[in-house]
Amino acid sequence: MSRDFYRSSPPSFLMRLFWKAAGADRYILERSTYGDQVKYLCLGGIIVATGLMAGLAGGYAFYTIFEPRGNAINSFKTAADISGNYNSIDIPTMLKALVFGIIWGLMIFNLDRFIVSSTGKGDGTEEITRKELKGALPRLFMGAIIAMTISKPVEIRMFKTEIDIKLHEKQIEQQQAYKAKTDSIFNSEIAKKESGIEKIEAELTDKRQRYKKLEDDYIKQCENRYPGPIAAAIKQQMDALAQEIKALENSPEYVKVKGEKEEIEKRREAALNQSQKYAAGLDGLLERIKICHEISGPVISLFITLLFMAIELTPIFFKLMLIKSPYDYMEENIKELIKAENGIEIQYNYYQDREGHERDKIVQHQVLRLLKEKIALLEAQSQLSEAALNRWTDKKKEQIHDNPELFVNETQPQDKGLAV
Template sequence: MDNELYRSPRPSAAMRLFWKAAGADRYILERSTYSDQVKYVCLGGIIIATGVMAAIAGGYAFYTIFAPKGNAIDSFKAVEGVASNYDPTDIPTVLKSIVFGLIWGAIIFNIDRFIVTSTGKGDGTEAITRKELVGALPRIIMGAIIALTISKPVEIRMFKTEIDVALHEKQIQQQQAYKANIDKVFNDEIAKKEQSIQQRLDRIAKLEEISTQRKADIAYETAHGDCGSKCNEYKNQLAANEAEIASIKNDPEYIKVKKELDELETERNLRLKESDKVSSGLDGLLERIKLAHEQAGWVISLFVTLLFMTIELTPIFFKLMLIKSPYDYMEENIKELIKADKGIEIKYNYYPDGEGHERDLIINHEVLKVLKEKIKLLETQAELSESAIDSWKVRKKTDILNDPDSFVTEES
């Protein structure tokens, strides 16, 4: 507006962007007061800020879910002068998280924009009545859900250090429990295999002990020059022991059990090496949210959630508390002008419905005009068709009177 009474300030490009985000009419705002312009700048700023926070939170949540898992405190390796080549950031996952964050932020931005633009201004006073609150309840619930999806990823990032330490302790416990379970499963089976060949192993050990003693006896007798019949006896016993040991070791049943025992040992060692991988799998989004609640406490966790919920729900309550201003009256005036230009008439509270609620009667004069023209055209066409048929009928009767033979066929 630009006249002797008032000159509306010229909006900047940023103001027009915020207006668009708030779903406000730029044409009306440019002709409205500065206070109206500022109201919708603030409203649009909150919606844009919510979209940006949603993008950041969504991207971080995506990264937390899909990033390679590992020791929760691996990122602390390069502190206190200890060299480390460990890079805790996975670049491919970061790029995917950025794309997802942008998409998620755009989704939340559009949902917020729809919620705010579809929320009415109530009765035009600062007070929020019960009726207004009930009407806005679905939008408030949707806004609260959105606030929760934003607050939780931000919350786990705020308390990341404490969560990493607590998560590392749980990973160690998980790793120890996994190793104990693996040992329990395999040790029982290994004990059974060892028990089945223990007698043979004891016999082999006994024979080897005797053979060692006999070798010492042969060496002693040889050194004293008295290696006669005793040495031959010792040598025969050594040969018999070696033959028996070879017989035991070459026994098919012994070989089978020994092979199975070696395979069990190998399998157990492989499973034990997987304990790091198993404990790393504990590092998920749900586990971090749980630890965030445990570390921060329910009071701080609730405070963070309420903070984001306040930011998310502020535009809804803001619109309900707005006092009608020149912008609102001009907007209503333009709507009425458009309806009048298009021939739309609304008679408010014209008739009660089956439940006793007053309903509006909407009359579309343009439609009625076209409908009446169409009906009149069809009626006229019907009259003309009837006249044409009557004229054709008269003409045919005349033709029959003048030449009846042309219309009669005699049968032979």
């Protein structure tokens, strides 16, 4: 807007965008001072930056939660990547995280915009009084929650390398503990089956040793050119012992127990093969936050959280500290003009309520005018209706006076059982 005493520079597209983000009125700012324009430019910039950080943090948190699980150090190295390069991004999860990050960033941006734009300017002085702080507590509380939701994903991303190393150690410990527990469970079952097998194995060993001894004696007897009856007797004993060994090896009890043992060993092997998969599951967002707190310590973690809280809560405190400027007075003037145009009158501190608080009296003149017109119209309609009824009654009376028989229905009474 051009003036003789002051000329404001035309705002750029970026400045108008930040004005809108701060909830400021472009029409008033274009007619205000450059200081007001810069003030709301900075407020809008903080809100936009907070929304962008929230979107990045939300997207990273989503990706951390839903990414494919694996080894914390080289979980992204695919088997198909023969060249040894690392595929550090899972495309489907990244696309989902991108969509979620955009939605989350827009939500936080809109919420921050509402918090800042709905925060009043206090009493128009630089001092933040207790009353102003009390009124801003709900907005400060919501802003602190938003700051914490943004700071934690950013914090675990800052210490990602240290977290991955520590998480890899925990995964190895988890894998070893899982293997030890699996062995302890299955080994007890295997030991029970082996106790039953050992008895049969001992008997088989004894018979096999006896068979071996008889076989040696038979060979010695066969060294003669003409074997005698002793060799035949030994051969008969060997055949009988071989039948006993075969029957014992194929006994139902021995076969059953041995098959059950093999089945348990297969189950144990399958469970042990799953140990790496279960250990890789120890890679969620909560576990990374815990490790991050262990690595960074409470001081650094608190510092990062307070940093984001300062960024998030700064616009609220600044609005409470702002001194009234031409923009504020012009905004109040436009509000009063709009109220006057619509017949709204506010009588400030008009009465006290039961608790002693001063309340304003709001007079809706436009409403009162319409209400009076409506009441007068209803009263006039009532009077017209009454006059019409009176005139209709007089007309009917004249008709009765001229022709009374038209309004009287003469009927002859008839008695039951009597002839007329």
